[in-house]
Amino acid sequence: MTRTVRIIGAPTDYGANRRGVDMGPSAIRYAGLADQLRSADTEPVDAGDIRAPHAEECDPDTRSVPTGTAQFFEETKTVCTQLADTVESTLETDELPIVLGGDHSVAIGSVRGSAAAGPLGAIWFDAHADLNTPATSPSGNIHGMPLAALLGIGEFADQSWATAPHLREENLVLVGLRSVDEAETRLIEQRDFTVFTMSEIDSRGITAVVEEALAVATDGVDEIHVSLDLDWLDPTEAPGVGTPVRGGVTYREAHSAMEQVAATSAVRSLDLVEVNPTLDQHNETAELATELAASALGKRIL
Numbered sequence: 193m194t195r196t197v198r199i200i201g202a203p204t205d206y207g208a209n210r211r212g213v214d215m216g217p218s219a220i221r222y223a224g225l226a227d228q229l230r231s232a233d234t235e236p237v238d239a240g241d242i243r244a245p246h247a248e249e250c251d252p253d254t255r256s257v258p259t260g261t262a263q264f265f266e267e268t269k270t271v272c273t274q275l276a277d278t279v280e281s282t283l284e285t286d287e288l289p290i291v292l293g294g295d296h297s298v299a300i301g302s303v304r305g306s307a308a309a310g311p312l313g314a315i316w317f318d319a320h321a322d323l324n325t326p327a328t329s330p331s332g333n334i335h336g337m338p339l340a341a342l343l344g345i346g347e348f349a350d351q352s353w354a355t356a357p358h359l360r361e362e363n364l365v366l367v368g369l370r371s372v373d374e375a376e377t378r379l380i381e382q383r384d385f386t387v388f389t390m391s392e393i394d395s396r397g398i399t400a401v402v403e404e405a406l407a408v409a410t411d412g413v414d415e416i417h418v419s420l421d422l423d424w425l426d427p428t429e430a431p432g433v434g435t436p437v438r439g440g441v442t443y444r445e446a447h448s449a450m451e452q453v454a455a456t457s458a459v460r461s462l463d464l465v466e467v468n469p470t471l472d473q474h475n476e477t478a479e480l481a482t483e484l485a486a487s488a489l490g491k492r493i494l
């Protein structure tokens with residue numbers, strides 16, 4: 193049976209410190225996402241974009257956290273609540289939601305909405321750990337906090353709009369890290385999720401690492417969320433991102449990982465985030481995002 197995939201744009205950029213990632217959903221659509229999804233034997237339906245304010249029309253200091261800095265906290269709460277509802281109702285009709293960011297703060301909404309459908313594992317392909325809280329964040333940008341939010345860490349403990357109780361921490365895996373802040377390092381040591389850095393990919397190879405990551409993510413749960421931050425790839429392959437970090441995975445490693453993801457048939461929902469067309473070259477990062485989405489949903493070379 194052909195799976196219906198619902199494309200949901202979440203055009204935010206207030207979660208990052210560089211403007212322009214709100215144009216990601218358009219760039220990914222123009223790059224041919226629908227055609228790529230058809231070539232993966234799925235039937236795309238485009239739900240358009242959810243409403244998100246521009247950073248310029250908001251007061252960056254609005255926040256309702258007791259300590260620390262989380263810029264555009266109220267806007268994040270409003271947008272992620274709406275996105276979580278959209279993702280949840282998409283799953284109720286048995287469609288697979290693909291959320292187009294936007295900055296990575298949108299994953300608070302997509303994962304929460306996805307986890308509403310029942311126990312969920314997750315794989316976070318990213319250069320960053322996205323585990324900061326308002327008190328530990330060096331930047332105050334919420335795109336560096338979505339995993340802390342979803343797990344209810346620190347100041348997020350009493351923010352029920354942000355937490356995802358059915359996201360199982362023991363089935364959460366971060367892959368490809370190479371830029372980790374001090375407080376994030378401590379959390380990685382203390383908490384129950386699993387982390388694979390780029391060093392592990394260097395020594396063991398992408399296939400072995402992703403195989404183990406998927407085994408952990410699917411151990412005891414039927415389905416996973418895949419969050420693909422395009423800065424996971426090396427900036428030479430994906431220049432159109434706001435927080436590039438050298439030393440990422442190659443084009444072929446990324447495809448290979450997504451093909452392994454598809455082979456599990458366990459994907460409940462997917463994010464494609466952090467594509468910033470104002471920093472891109474000829475939309476190549478958006479095109480890459482469409483190709484990787486197709487691979488993650490089953491497109492094969494032969």
Ligand SMILES: NC(=[NH2+])NCCC[C@H](N)C(=O)O
Pocket residue numbers: 295296297320321322324329330331332333335336337371373421423435466
């Ligand atoms: N989703 C991302 N690109 N996150 C980048 C986060 C960078 C840094 N760790 C911060 O918290 O500000």
Ligand SMILES: [Mn+2]
Pocket residue numbers: 318319320421423424435466
């Ligand atoms: Mn990142």
Ligand SMILES: [Mn+2]
Pocket residue numbers: 296318320322335421
């Ligand atoms: Mn990220």
